[in-house]
Amino acid sequence: MTASQGTTGLILNEPLLWERGKPGRTAFSLPRRDVERKALDPRHAGPGPDFPDLSEVEVIRHYTRLSQWNFGVDTGLYPLGSCTMKYNPKTNERQASLPGFAGAHPLLPDELCQGALELMAHLQELLAEVTGMDAVSLQPAAGAHGELTGMLIFAAHFRNKGEKRTKILIPDTAHGTNPASCALCGFRPVALKSNERGVVDPAVVQELMDEETAGIMVTNPNTLGLFEENIQEVAEIVHRNGGLVYCDGANMNAVMGIVNMKAIGVDVLHLNLHKTFSTPHGGGGPGAGPVCVTRQLEPFLPVPRVVQEGGAYRLSQDFPLSIGKVHAFHGNFGVLIKAYSYILSMGEDLKKVSQLAVLNANYIKERLKDVFHLPFDRPCMHECVFTDKKQQAHKVTTLDMAKRLMDYGFHPPTIYFPLVVHGAIMVEPTETETREDLDRFIEAMRAIAREAQEDPERVRQAPTKPKLRRLNEAEAARRPCLAG
Amino acid sequence: MKEIHELNLAEDVRYTQDHEWARLEGDTVVVGISDFAQDQLGEVVYVELPQVGDTFDKGEEFGSVESVKAVSELYMPVSGEVVAVNEELEGAPDLVNKEPYGAGWMIRVKPEDPAQMDSLLDKDAYLEHLKGLES
């Protein structure tokens, strides 16, 4: 193996913004004043905020230094399970910054924004094609926002039918957003225990699915990286009892071109464009969480919706059963452009994306399963879940090993999730990683497993190479300091 | 995390299955969480307590205790009215970790029926309960 990627370089300290600057400096070019000054009504006048005054060079250096303390996909392998940290193509950024898109006002008359409407209409068609669903809303601003929209659609559907259903079944492998999204819509989440194969057991669904249950919210492939193999039977039980099936499509990257979501019984599905469709995560957002539904639920989609009439597009509010609006305007359009650009760049190769994502994950699983405990030893989808069971004897935990990976120059995987696996290490390499980088990651993981035996203290003390060592999170929460 | 034999289980309190403890002091009952509970949570960062004068039934939720990455609800060991809360915990929640049976106490209750104390677990029964959780 070649030398570890992780090294240390010259990283500069940088104070807080307001510890820099001097009153009177600016980094902003104001346009020439060509109108008279008019005083604001004194009843409303205020002193203005206490912001520091900085020069442009100071602003640039400040943020350039901050950026150098960060690790992004462009820095290196970022195998964060359930997050699909694939490469974010740069051409997408070019498209989103075209003046016609970036400068578009959301309330332009329809005839003045045909290009934006056409893009939305076409993206909706493409997402419907990729998922197999019938209709799409692009309005939700994130995955959790898509879930909320989906649950609002559930609620509207049952209200429209005059049924009062108060519960939703949620498997124990679910993302925390699922029960929270349910709760916001007045549904009570009922936990569904996965079986010994790590998937939903139809018999359990049969037992719980009653007339008060609105349906099920299932992530497929689930957060153990396993395909919910009983999904059709589960969907059939839910439908037979008058319920609906929601699928959290966060893991769609595993099954594009492989599974038609409508065909397996899904009624509502949300996608994470920032995962599957390559838009950058931005250090926590913005994302986009389009919701895809069957024809039956289409009337409930948020408004306004893009409709096409005689070669022209317009925004229509004319959907009386619609749940309303979940965003002030049309969702995160800037993110939609990037996902659209990606889909057009990939076309039918999206199937290849899923195949290679699954290949990469299985490759890692096979090459590490002798040194890390694998709770479900069978072919995985786009991610695999290990645990720290083999390292427990040396009192080395998942957290310790995650931190140690940083010293080797990798972003750690997702840890301690899903909750059903004790000490979970969830690895999702994505399809954009080369075999060489996967090998380097595997070597690093194996080296850490060796260190856990031979020099556990070194692992427990990690990381030592980043700008800071482990941070005191208890102190931060006990005496919160949230503003300077 | 501690092994069972490393736990400090006070002798002068009674325990609930949810890991609260209750100690009869005169005509009031002092309530906190066990060494096992604080150890499982890790560093306690916040304790949400009720107001003096609130009344709860046995088994009802009266507050919660938080570590950095977990929240645990607190349940009443006996029915009664809250007559005091440990205000020290607001500034020093880590007392729950350091002295779970002493300075880390949470509320003082005027019990509706002191005989309810008899229904709680003594140290040995609690220890058995913990062993059952482990397997």
Next chain:
Amino acid sequence: MRYLPHTPEDVASMLQAVGADSLEELFAGVPETCRRKDAWNLPEPLTEWELNAHMDRLAARVASSPYWKIYLGAGSYEHHIPAAVSYLLGRSEFSTAYTPYQPEISQGTLQGIYEYQTLTARLLGMDVANASMYDGASALAEALLMAFRITRKKKRVAVSRAVSPFYRRVVATYFAPTDYEVVELPLLADGTTDLSGLGAIQDLAAVAVQSPNFFGCLEDLEAAGRAIHETGAVFVACFSEPLAFGIVKSPGAQGADIVCGEGQSFGNPQSFGGPGLGMFATRQDHVRKMPGRLVGRTTDLEGRPGFVLTLSTREQHIRRAKATSNICSNQGLCAMTAAMYMASLGGTGIRELAQLNHDKAEYLKEGLLQAGFSAPLAAPTFNEFVLKAPAGFGQIWKRLQQEKIVAGLPLAPLYPEMEDHYLFCVTETKSRDDLDVLIREVSS
């Protein structure tokens, strides 16, 4: 395909390592009946050349500055974005990172967001701001839900009719499946909110007022706060144009308990309405009831200052169904952008820029009044205002599009009683010449 690095040899050797004969075989875990049999109808992949041409064609079919002069605001504002800001937010260490769950290698995002929280709190006159919500509308919905947590057991909120109709629509959507109720507060003749009926509304958890409001009018928040607090409700102050607080008294200084609104104005392109960011701030006492992510200051093992995500026990990944919100992300990069923009303006710059916005809007207002428009709403305004157009303006409004001018937003579709009323917005991006052209055109 340039994003897929696997050579045929890579695929073959990796398949061998995992013990599969083909890529199809990797999907053995997907039951045969779940496999997609239908051919999908996706286009052939575009080259970058073809993609550019396609996107250029679409983008060219949208009216945008500088070729168009668009006098629309209503929650989305055209402001100059310094080249330095666009450049910095393009740094991929920021844009291609995930949520900063691993603080040791995410200090750039964390310090940046901490600075955003601080500048936002200072701007709004509050103690604490979160790391941002999706947009101004969802921030308002979340603020009202938070008020129910603060006041407990109450079931009703009152929202001014002068709050953006788009925001109110989102609130209604969020509330539809719950047993919470929204009461609408009527307008006064001057374009501000009539709070005189508050006392008669029972069970009130919160009252929301926007300033500058949807009509651009500045509300007397101090008086509103007094009236609201008398009822025991939480005072939610909302906004869509944060630049106003460069010269307008902050909502925090006027007694607001929660301040929320849209922050797009600060360095984020309009982008057909998103992404922007929901700014959200409150008082220290309410922090644990707050939705959304928070960054806090702490120290590392060696005592060096650093930042972490904190108070996470409020959030969905820990408290699940009992979380303060289902929100998982924030508009991270948009919040960073807003902070870069606030830092670029500085305290001196934001006052100047805000004043200039106000003055240019006043200039146009004056000119249009002389051109025969009338001002039905008398309350002072910032960079947006409502005027009633003279008869026949509808035709001119249409014709002006041929001159590449969008002369304000017709209000009748949103407020049926406001026939012939238009909402105009003027920012620093319009020169006096531009304004004179508009005034001349409508006079003719």
